[in-house]
Amino acid sequence: MVEVLQCAVYSMFANLLLGVLACVLAWLFFRWRKVKLYWAIRDVAHQPPHFIWGSLTFLQQKNVGLWMKEMYSRLEYPYVGIWLFWRPALIVNCPEIGKRILSKDSEVFRDRFLRSGKTDPIGHNLFTVKDPFWSTLRNQLNPAFTQAHLRSLHSLLFRKSKQLVQRINEDNTAKKIINLRMVYADFVTDVIGTAAFGVSSDATLTGDSPMRTVTKDLMNLGPWRGMAWSSIFFFPELTDFFGFTMFPKRSTDHFTKIFQSVAKKRSVEGSDKKDLMDALLKIQQDAKKTGGEINDEVLIAQAAIFLQAGFNTTATVLTFATYELAYHLEAQEKLYKEIVELKQSLGEKDIHCDDLVNLTYMTCVINETLRKYPPMGFLDRVAATDYKIDKNLTIPAGIPIYINAIGIHYDPKYFPEPEKFKPERFLPGNVRNIQPNTFLPFGDGPRRCIGQNFGDINIRYALALILLNYLLRPLPGTPKPNDCEIEKNAIFFMPSGMMPVEFVQRNKELVF
Ligand code: HEM
Structure with a gap:
């Protein structure tokens, strides 16, 4: 009798389990069907x-920028689901539509759309925060x-660029192969650290400093950090689950101390530097005056994002520009001539940023580098309300949107022979042939890059002093620019290797 009862209970449980399983499978089936048909129903081009x-099968195997570029050429539609x-x-x-x-x-x-984990101490930074906090922050930070x-x-940039040349000189004399990415990261870390936070450091000369320890950690993109970044950008809910953060914990602690x-x-000595640090401290003081509160964590988050968003992008552009110039002697000679003419016109005076921003061919070289290698190949937004993309498609609020900047940069309709490095496209006479809204290395609109001019001037100083002193040539055995490997774990478009070139000294004495 007991056995019969036991059997009946087991079979009831088994039936219940089967029922639950059937329900789950049915739910999954219908849910999946709905998901799968989402773009087909709306007649939007897509790949199954x-x-x-979903579409993220490439993650950890291919750089996101490269994937965006491929998606653009694979599916030639104004938008793709x-x-x-x-x-x-x-x-x-x-x-x-992007505009x-x-x-x-x-x-x-x-x-x-992106956001960091809720427990990330630097998660509330200008890059990730949502409106209306974002508008308030941005207005307060713009003056810096x-x-x-x-x-x-000027004097900081000039001094650091001189040190950059000295470092190259020392490494050359010691017959070291120069790891361009690292040397430029040393340089930009010094500049941002000093210019933004008043923390002087000597990484340009020595390859090391407290601030550089932080940026070295940030450059370390193992699979775990790769997953963290992928979650931040594409599945923010996971960042809470795994406790993913924008900086590795060690870097956050280190940076917080600095x-x-x-x-x-x-706060003891006062400051009249009017740099980013002063702007940040003023935000806190102003909030206190009006009875509000901005805690230290919010300030540190802003400082951290300036380092994060600034050093890698600027160092990457410098690396690619140097590499491309080594492979394009004609362009390099034109730029060299322009810099030499400037130097001669100045006599004993130092090269100054006011002169550098007016160098036409240098602008062309930088723009062409940014076109071929936009560090952020796509621009992320999310709609706050339902939005009519065109007469065929209205997207509901909350849908993430990515403007495919890198895809547009490589479209031969807008930039003929896009794989070629041709700074001449950006000469004043040719620039009018470039269709509006097709060149987006710094994004666009109110959320465009806040550090554009800062990044640009860093690049100009470094290129000017390096080219005055060195002829750049490809190192035998290194890949051509288009064959360089791009970091597969990264969201940003950056090289994965050292990107070394040969630096041949032009004059017996270094020229500043
Ligand atoms: C060549 C160097 C740089 C490039 C190519 C670059 C590119 C970009 C891009 C594409 C965006 C997104 C814009 C958008 O969504 O429309 C961005 C945002 C941002 N960049 Fe840059 N950037 C560079 C240098 C810098 C520097 C030097 C800093 C700071 C010192 C900086 C700080 C930021 C910040 C804070 C944001 C977020 C702005 C906001 O949401 O209000 N960037 N950058």
Whole structure:
């Protein structure tokens, strides 16, 4: 009797389990069907999604920028539907639609989709925060990036660029192969550290400093950090689950210590530097005056993002520009001539940023580098309300949108022979042939890069002093620029190798 009862209970449980399983499978089936058909129903071009990853099957195997570029040439449509796991998202390939999203209708697209983990101490930074906090922050931080302020950085930039040349000279004399990415990261870390936070360091000469320890950690992109970045950009919910953060913990701690020691010093001694650090401390003081509160964590988050967003992008552009110039002697000679003419016209005076920004061919070289290698190959936004993309498609609020900047940069319709490095495209006479809204290395609209001019002037000083002193040549056995490997774990478009070139000294004495 007991056995019969036991059997009946088991079979009831088994039936219940089967029932639950059937329900789960049915739910999965219908849910998956709905997900899978999302873009087909809306008649939007797409490639069928993977059951788990959606369109993200390339993650950790291919750089996101490279994937965007491939998606652009594979599916030649103004926009393309993708899935971030099961979440539908849209890639926009059309410059006009991109312009509307970034600028004209930016009220709807104030925010980026990405976010860091809720427990990330630097998660509330200018790059990730949402409106209205973002607008307030941005207005308060803008003054630290005015032209007048950048001009005041001349002596720092000049000194650091001289040190960069000295470092190359020393490494050359010691017959070391120069790891371009690292040397430029040393240089930019010094400049940002000093210009933004008043923390002087000697990484340009020595390859090391407290601030450089932080940026070295940030450059370390193992699979775990790769996963962290992928989650931040494409599946923010996972960042909470795994506790992913924008900086590795060690870097956050290290950076926090540096920040707090400078803040303490300034609160005791005062400061008239008007740099980013002063702007940040003023935000806190102003908030106190109006009865509000901005805690140290928010300030540190802003400082951290300036380092993060600034050093890697600028160092990457410098690396690619140097590498391309080594392979394009004609372009290099033109740029060299332009810099020499400037130097001669100045006599005994130092090269100054006011002169550097007016160098036409240098602008062409930098722009062409940014076109071929935009460090952020795609621009992330999310719609706050339902939005009409065109007469055929209205997307619901909350759908992530990616403007495919790198895809547009490589479209032969806008940039003929896009794989070729041709600075001449950006000469004043030719630039009018470039269709509006097709060149987006710094994004566009109210959320465009706040550090554009700062990054640009760093690049100009470094290139000017290096080219005055060295002829750049390819090192035998190194890949051509188009064959260089791009970091597969990275969201940003950056090289994975050392990118070495040969530096041949032009004059017996170094020229400054
Ligand atoms: C050549 C160097 C640089 C490039 C190519 C670059 C590129 C970009 C791009 C594409 C964006 C996104 C814009 C958008 O979504 O429309 C961005 C945002 C940003 N960049 Fe840069 N950047 C560079 C240098 C810098 C520097 C030097 C700093 C700081 C010192 C900086 C700080 C930021 C910040 C804070 C944001 C977020 C702005 C916001 O959301 O309000 N960047 N950058």
